[in-house]
Amino acid sequence: MFKPGHEITAALLELFLPASCLACGQPPVQDQAVMLCQSCLDQLSPIKGPLCSCCGRQFPKAGGGNHLCGLCLSDHYPFTLARALLRYTPPTTIIISAFKYHGQTAGLKTFRTLHQQMVDFPLFTDPDLIIPVPLHRRRLRERGFNQALLLARALYPGHGSRIDFTVLERQRYTEPQTNLSGKARRENLKKAFRVRDDKFVAGRRVLLIDDVFTTGTTVSECAAVLKKAGAEEVTVLTLARVD
Numbered sequence: 557m558f559k560p561g562h563e564i565t566a567a568l569l570e571l572f573l574p575a576s577c578l579a580c581g582q583p584p585v586q587d588q589a590v591m592l593c594q595s596c597l598d599q600l601s602p603i604k605g606p607l608c609s610c611c612g613r614q615f616p617k618a619g620g621g622n623h624l625c626g627l628c629l630s631d632h633y634p635f636t637l638a639r640a641l642l643r644y645t646p647p648t649t650i651i652i653s654a655f656k657y658h659g660q661t662a663g664l665k666t667f668r669t670l671h672q673q674m675v676d677f678p679l680f681t682d683p684d685l686i687i688p689v690p691l692h693r694r695r696l697r698e699r700g701f702n703q704a705l706l707l708a709r710a711l712y713p714g715h716g717s718r719i720d721f722t723v724l725e726r727q728r729y730t731e732p733q734t735n736l737s738g739k740a741r742r743e744n745l746k747k748a749f750r751v752r753d754d755k756f757v758a759g760r761r762v763l764l765i766d767d768v769f770t771t772g773t774t775v776s777e778c779a780a781v782l783k784k785a786g787a788e789e790v791t792v793l794t795l796a797r798v799d
């Protein structure tokens with residue numbers, strides 16, 4: 557999915573430039589797998605309980621067990637379970653934006669390490685299909701890569717045959733969700749996704765991958781379409797989640 561030129565440039569840069577922290581440029585810790593300095597590493601905010609046992613939202617008050625949030629009590633989301641690795645706060649915001657908008661893929665190795673250290677959700681380890689949230693063709697051309705696909709490959713090495721980036725399609729070009737409210741986000745994404753052929757998802761347990769869970773509108777739209785096509789279950793894993 558990468559423009560070859562871009563990949564080569566990135567590889568050359570990695571060779572000739574001394575490694576630096578992905579978020580602030582300081583020298584990283586002496587651990588090849590995590591390209592962050594100690595200060596940024598300390599500021600990463602993994603999502604910890606208590607959280608919503610369905611959508612994974614972290615509750616503001618520490619203590620107590622996981623339980624359902626108000627939205628999930630009213631069956632708000634079409635997916636079964638959603639979890640994220642990190643809260644969407646600095647330096648995570650900076651690392652994701654460098655990855656998504658500037659093709660800074662050096663972060664993928666770091667995400668994989670964090671994922672291996674942090675995730676032990678049995679449901680996520682054995683899906684039938686791993687589907688990255690698709691980009692529209694036009695956005696893919698503009699960006700040169702789909703960050704969700706790179707993320708899926710980085711987080712699930714060795715599961716390449718289960719990663720399917722063609723079955724779910726983005727058929728409508730939509731405005732970026734960033735500046736839209738919840739209702740406008742849902743309107744914006746209406747009929748944005750479709751399943752290429754129901755037979756590929758019918759009866760399958762699907763894990764959807766995306767970079768950030770903001771209001772959950774995008775993954776909800778995808779999950780609804782996949783369920784309609786007969787998916788047995790849809791779970792969601794994102795790199796980060798807005799509180």
Ligand SMILES: [Zn+2]
Nearest residue numbers: 577580593596
């Ligand atoms: Zn740093």
Ligand SMILES: [Zn+2]
Nearest residue numbers: 608611625628
């Ligand atoms: Zn919830």
